[in-house]
Amino acid sequence: MSAPIGQYGDYNRRALLTVVLGATCISASAILIKLAGTGPATTAFYRCVFALPVLVPLLVLEQRRRGGRPLAARLGAAAAGVFLAVDFVLWNHAITALGAGVATVVGNLQVLFVALAAWLLFGERPRRNFLIALPVVMAGVLLVSGLVDSATTGTDPMAGIGYGAGTSLAYAAFLLIMRRSSARTPHVAGPLTEATASAAVTAVVLAPLCGGLQLGTGWPALGWLLILAMSSQTVGWLLITSALPKIPAAIASLLLLLQPAAAMVLAAVVLGERPSVVQVVGAVAVCGGVVIASRTTGKRRDDAAEPAAEPEAQLAPVAGPPA
Numbered sequence: 001m002s003a004p005i006g007q008y009g010d011y012n013r014r015a016l017l018t019v020v021l022g023a024t025c026i027s028a029s030a031i032l033i034k035l036a037g038t039g040p041a042t043t044a045f046y047r048c049v050f051a052l053p054v055l056v057p058l059l060v061l062e063q064r065r066r067g068g069r070p071l072a073a074r075l076g077a078a079a080a081g082v083f084l085a086v087d088f089v090l091w092n093h094a095i096t097a098l099g100a101g102v103a104t105v106v107g108n109l110q111v112l113f114v115a116l117a118a119w120l121l122f123g124e125r126p127r128r129n130f131l132i133a134l135p136v137v138m139a140g141v142l143l144v145s146g147l148v149d150s151a152t153t154g155t156d157p158m159a160g161i162g163y164g165a166g167t168s169l170a171y172a173a174f175l176l177i178m179r180r181s182s183a184r185t186p187h188v189a190g191p192l193t194e195a196t197a198s199a200a201v202t203a204v205v206l207a208p209l210c211g212g213l214q215l216g217t218g219w220p221a222l223g224w225l226l227i228l229a230m231s232s233q234t235v236g237w238l239l240i241t242s243a244l245p246k247i248p249a250a251i252a253s254l255l256l257l258l259q260p261a262a263a264m265v266l267a268a269v270v271l272g273e274r275p276s277v278v279q280v281v282g283a284v285a286v287c288g289g290v291v292i293a294s295r296t297t298g299k300r301r302d303d304a305a306e307p308a309a310e311p312e313a314q315l316a317p318v319a320g321p322p323a
Contacts, residue, residue, distance in 0.1 A: 020255055026237070031270050041089060043088065046225040077181055091103065102273075140283065
């Protein structure tokens, strides 16, 4: 993996390994959510609250090293956390409706939504590769849902597609807001901590709409949620967000697709969710389309070749929900 690619030269091997480790950490998220068996708002609340005791000290240390962040950036991270909570809640519904592995694949559409939003809101017209990827991904979603061959690992494929699309849309909003609010700051722990705290509060607000908040949740459910918070909400995403600016966006997107691939394998092994051949083909189509679309985004950033674009590279290529 040390062959030169374009203007990036040799890949940063440590960064590549860091992204792979981060993707591995978050790949089991859907399985842990299903093992916990708690409601959507409860899951979102606990995974955020359990992560804060680790994230807050990191925020303090980061501020001592790099100074504070502007109020506007902090408010932006808090606003992004609202969409992060919506993403968590909808994804929980998608896991029930589609199964843990398939829901993770369907949740990989935010790259397309980010590109569409950038086109509509900021006039960043997508390249031809994006238009090629769009029908491929849509066809893949149809296949992976199980509607074509009546095979499904969940309870409601049609609802699952809607929840999966909503998950990706909420995550796209999270990415766009975080991208703009943290565009010129080197902080990693700060924005993630503020967004996580905001997501915890938002989960409480959303609780009456989605089954309530089960504060009396006991073991082993709390244990699974604690593992989820430590592996994904903290370690996984700190690894990923710290390493993404150091490697090409297209390569980052490709590496992050280890998450849905590993999720399908883990779901088959741990939960007995064995997708059909058609669903596997659909998963490949979804992941392939995401790679094509993210290569478009990455090339646009490469052409710009501006140091100020690094924080954007942190966020835009991310494949899959912030599991």
